[in-house]
Amino acid sequence: xxxxxxxxxxxxxxxxxxxxxxxxxxxxxxxxxxxxxxxxxxxxxxxxxxxxxxxxxxxxxxxxxxxxxxxxxxxxxxxxxxxxxxxxxxxxxxxxxxxxxxxxxxxxxxxxxxxxxxxxxxxxxxxxxxxxxxxxxxxxxxxxxxxxxxxxxxxxxxxxxxx
Amino acid sequence: xxxxxxxxxxxxxxxxxxxxxxxxxxxxxxxxxxxxxxxxxxxxxxxxxxxxxxxxxxxxxxxxxxxxxxxxxxxxxxxxxxxxxxxxxxxxxxxxxxxxxxxxxxxxxxxxxxxxxxxxxxxxxxxxxxxxx
Numbered sequence: 286x287x288x289x290x291x292x293x294x295x296x297x298x299x300x301x302x303x304x305x306x307x308x309x310x311x312x313x314x315x316x317x318x319x320x321x322x323x324x325x326x327x328x329x330x331x332x333x334x335x336x337x338x339x340x341x342x343x344x345x346x347x348x349x350x351x352x353x354x355x356x357x358x359x360x361x362x363x364x365x366x367x368x369x370x371x372x373x374x375x376x377x378x379x380x381x382x383x384x385x386x387x388x389x390x391x392x393x394x395x396x397x398x399x400x401x402x403x404x405x406x407x408x409x410x411x412x413x414x415x416x417x418x419x420x421x422x423x424x425x426x427x428x429x430x431x432x433x434x435x436x437x438x439x440x441x442x443x444x445x446x447x448x
Numbered sequence: 449x450x451x452x453x454x455x456x457x458x459x460x461x462x463x464x465x466x467x468x469x470x471x472x473x474x475x476x477x478x479x480x481x482x483x484x485x486x487x488x489x490x491x492x493x494x495x496x497x498x499x500x501x502x503x504x505x506x507x508x509x510x511x512x513x514x515x516x517x518x519x520x521x522x523x524x525x526x527x528x529x530x531x532x533x534x535x536x537x538x539x540x541x542x543x544x545x546x547x548x549x550x551x552x553x554x555x556x557x558x559x560x561x562x563x564x565x566x567x568x569x570x571x572x573x574x575x576x577x578x579x580x581x
Contacts, residue, residue, distance in 0.1 A: 289514045290471050298451075300466070304484060307506075316519070316574055332517060355470065355471065355557055356468050356471075357468050358468070358471060359468075360461070360463075361463065361466070362461060362463070362577075362578065363461060363462040363463045363464060363466075364532075364534075364577075365533070365534075366531075366532045367464070370502055371499070371503070373504055377462075378462075378464055378486070378502065379463070379464045380465070381466040382570065383567065383568035385540070386527065386529070386530050386541070387566075388529065388534050388574075388576070389570065389572050389574060390534065390574050390576055391463065391464050391465070391466045392463070393576055393577035394576070394578045394579065395574065395575070395576055395577060395579065396574070396575045396576075396579035397573070397574070398474075398483075398571065398572070398573055398574075399475045399480060399536075399571065399572040399573075400476070400483045400485055400516070400518055400543075400569075400570075400571055401543075401568070401569060401570050401571075401572070402485075402516050402518065402543035402545060402566075402569045403543075403566075403567040403568040403569060404516075404543050404544065404545045404564045404565065404566055404567060404569070405564065405565045405567055406545070406558055406563055406564035407558070407559050407561055407563070408547075408548075408556055408557050408558035408559050409556070409557050410451070410452075410554065410555070410556045410558075411554065411555050411556075412553060412554045413553045413554065420451075420556075422558060423567075424545055424547065425513075426514060426545065427548075428469070428473075428474050428483075428485045429466075429537060430471055430474050430476070432579075434577065434578055436461065438480030442471075443471065444469050444470065444471040444473065444474055444479045445466050445467065445474075446466065446467055446468075446469040446471060446487065446490070447464075447465055447466050447469055448454065448455055448456055448466075448467070448468070448490065448492055448512065
């Protein structure tokens with residue numbers, strides 16, 4: 286299945302409020318890597334996002350704490366709306382694609398901040414025992430942080446990642 | 449040809465590719481239209497491609513790390529969507545990402561964040577469900 290084929294299914298199957306451009310480009314989201322035969326570059330395994338690794342250490346420490354630096358254990362509920370990404374006879378997926386006016390959140394009963402990043406780029410892909418390749422990616426990553434009513438019917442405060 | 453699709457899966461309730469994460473991974477200055485989101489070694493699955501992911505097909509264990517920055521606000525709008533039941537304040541801006549993902553047999557490391565290309569990015573303060581009125 287190619288991205289174009291999938292985009293065709295979406296565009297023909299559901300009432301998508303955004304631009305088809307976004308459907309084509311961004312349904313692929315994070316990790317859509319397309320082999321293009323671009324020049325490979327060496328991968329330094331020890332150099333994987335060192336600044337992220339540092340923040341992860343901080344996050345891990347914070348996760349053990351209470352209050353607004355903790356990771357919630359409450360389960361949120363999905364938004365009721367969404368898209369039939371596999372076509373009109375397919376299931377409803379509780380998510381909207383990046384577009385002006387589309388709902389960013391994937392959880393309902395939510396009141397808080399959201400960051401939405403639909404971004405493309407390139408990077409180095411390495412399969413064990415093979416030469417690295419320089420390949421394109423597309424990512425759709427979001428955060429949701431604030432108050433929400435969980436599946437337990439109670440109010441909670443927490444953060445979520447849409448990856 | 450897509451060769452990786454990293455996501456945490458869909459829960460039985462229908463929660464779509466969404467997992468809890470430490471609040472400390474997120475920093476928001478909504479007034480300035482800026483934010484950051486950083487996380488490391490988050491457990492996900494690699495479904496190979498998005499259709500297989502949507503169909504909950506075979507996957508392998510994977511980890512991803514990311515560092516995303518939002519900046520350069522370009523405009524603010526208020527939105528109230530009665531059909532979908534949400535409202536909020538929205539700031540369209542620019543996001544840049546550096547990220548890495550790995551499975552037992554493959555790694556991917558993006559080029560530096562400043563080389564990434566913004567497609568659609570925003571910050572929002574949203575209310576939905578019981579908070580929508």
